[in-house]
Amino acid sequence: MGTRSPVGAQPERALVAPRPTRVAAAETPRSAMASPILVGATIVAVLYFGREIFIPIAIALLLSFVLTPLVNRLRRLRLPRLVAVGVSVFLTLGIVAALATLIGIQAADLAGDIPRYRTTIERKIEGLRASPVGHITDYVANIGRALHAGGKEAEAGKEPAKAPAGPEPARPAPPASEPAQGSALDQAGPGQKPVLVEVASTQPGPLETLGTLLSPVLQPLATVGIVFVVLLFVLMQREDLRDRMIRLAGSSDLHRTTGAIDDAAGRLSRYFVVQLALNTAFGVVIGIGLYVIGVPNPVLWAIFAALMRFVPYIGAFLSAILPITLAAAVDPGWNMMIAVTILFLILEPLTGQVFEPIVYGQSTGLSPLAVLVSALFWTWLWGPVGLLLSTPLTVCLVVLGRHVEHLEFLDVLFGDRPALTPVQNFYQRILAGDSEEVLGHAELILQQCSLSSYYDEVVLKALELAARDAARGVLTAQQKGAMRTALGELIADLSERGDATAESSGEGGEHACSPMPVGPAPDALPEAWTRAGAVLCISGRGFLDGAAAAILAQILEKRGIGVRTVPFSDAATARIGRFELGPARMACVVSLALNGEPTHLRRLVGRLQARMPGVPVLLGLWLAQNGQSDRVARVPNGSTEASGQVASLREALEAVLAAVQADIAGTAAPAAGAEARLPEPAEA
Secondary structure (H helix, E strand, C coil): CCCECHHHCCCCCCCCCCCCCCCCHHHCCHHHHHHHHHHHHHHHHHHHHCHHHHHHHHHHHHHHHHHHHHHHHHHHCCCCHHHHHHHHHHHHHHHHHHHHHHHHHHHHHHHHCHHHHHHHHHHHHHHHHHCHHHHHHHHHHHHHHHHHHHHHHHHHHCCCCCCCCCCCCCCCCCCCCCCCCCCHHHHCCCCCCCCCCCCCCCCCCHHHHHHHHHHHHHHHHHHHHHHHHHHHHHHHCHHHHHHHHHHHHCCCCHHHHHHHHHHHHHHHHHHHHHHHHHHHHHHHHHHHHHHHHCCCCHHHHHHHHHHHCCCCCCHHHHHHHHHHHHHHHHCCCCHHHHHHHHHHHHHHHHHHHHHHHHHHCCECCECHHHHHHHHHHHHHHHCHHHHHHHHHHHHHHHHHHHHCHHHHHHHHHHECCCCCCHHHHHHHHHHHCCHHHHHHHHHHHCCCCCHHHHHHHHHHHHHHHHHHHHHHCCCCHHHHHHHHHHHHHHHHHCCCCCCHHHHCCCCCCCCCCCCCCCCCCHHHCCHHHHCCCCEEEEECCCCCHHHHHHHHHHHHHHCCCCEEEECHHHHCCCCHHHCCCCCCCEEEEEECCCCCCHHHHHHHHHHHHHHCCCCCEEEEECCCHHHCCCCCCCCCCCCCCCCEEECCHHHHHHHHHHHHHHHHCCCCCCCCCCCCCCCCCCCC
16 A cells, blocks of 8 residues: 555645754663653553454544544534434444445355366366476476485485394283273174164254354454444544543643644544545445456455555555456456456556545655554554554554654654754764765755755755854864865765756745845846956855855856855965955855854954955854854954854845845945944943
């Protein structure tokens, strides 16, 4: 069965907020780790030993999700709750009884024709033996028998010779006191006649006969009875059960918790109803197809196919193998078997790959490994019934994990959402220095995001994590070098890729990321802004500042603006006198700075302003202190200030584009943000 998303959930954004920070495993006390393991083992043991009770309850809960829409519709017709629930439950009971009757009749009819089918199969086997395939099989079997016989002879030749057999010792005669045993007829005297003994069995009474007839169906009937009794009470007490779930989930925020529980119940209900309808339609089409082909008992196989589609992965195979085998037993030729095989080969992929994505919208929300593990777990726990219920039960657990904070670990373990956010994934890959994985990660996100949005919302946020780790002193020199290498290779690999936002001519396109500013078309830019070096992207002295400056330069190039990347060493105090200004219209100093960095940045801005009088210098401090958006504190006795200051790649791009627009409009307006002077230092 193709597994699809519960509940018609809206597609997730490519960039999601990171999960809240948790205590590392090394910091967790052993007693705190042992307690959840003990609780989990206790729950599994209770589910296993109490399966006779929990299986009907689980089936009833799943049926309640299916019947809730029907009960709600009947309630809208102003029927009392008791009447609406009773009609829904008894209608379901009637459908189940009708299906059970059909299965029994079809199975009995099939059992009566088994001898005839056996004869057809034997004839086909004989025909296969006479065919070239049969000759090859016999040849291989003869070789195997010859090898086996040769091995036995070799073993017999190695056995030691036995001693020659001598005369067999005489057996002792039976004691004279022991009478010879003979039959009763031999021991009878000449004047006696043998007595015939006949054992007569008593006829069973009516109660014994009834018990013999009902014993095979007594347990299933009891299970069905428990299911519908529990279902009746669940539907009657639906609001009370919801309130209890809210109390368990957390009653501190009733509005949020109530909305989450109602949303989860509604989504599960829609998912199970759609799944039941789709599998029923699949069974009906299979039954019609088998009837047209001429396979006996098509109703039985239609019901079987509909039920098996609830089983993940192997359900489709199991639903096809029995009708194919029966077609081979019915038809003396092979046409019927081939037709049934083609029917399943067409319908199953069509249903799983075309109709399920349309009606479900997405996947079930389960990872493929979770589907497989849950199938194995529930089959071990509850047998074949557990296999049928494995996917629905696991979907319920995952949906609860997404809406209830205390159960979030279920979503992390079994959900199909990535365990790490795109930012965390990117940081983990550059930390390992794996350039191929970094590029693969970028290609995946760039299917939904523009290049500039990817840089702004993924790469630079990952570099923020790296800068914070570097400030804490947890990064080694080798890791820093690997990160610089991986970032340089990524930027070079993406240099030929167009920026989707720029190419959409301002429409922005449908991206999962926020669109970045576009600016004027390249052919509308003044010539002064298209020359190489019109914008100088000067990096700070941090180990990631060079990559940040290269990213800004690449994004400006995508918009037709001429750029030149300048390393920090070229603008150092010892070399600033030899710094070539060129046709610069603007300079952007880029730094991923934390505490202690602003002082050297201010000195760098001062050197640039002294070397390039009249050229605005934009200070791009993309990481403010402690992650806040506050401006950098003024250095005491500082004599220079930047023309403007920005706190992100987006703001830097907006400032440069604003300066270009001002040139196009023929005004001498300063760069955007120029009025935002550096504030006075805060008092201690």
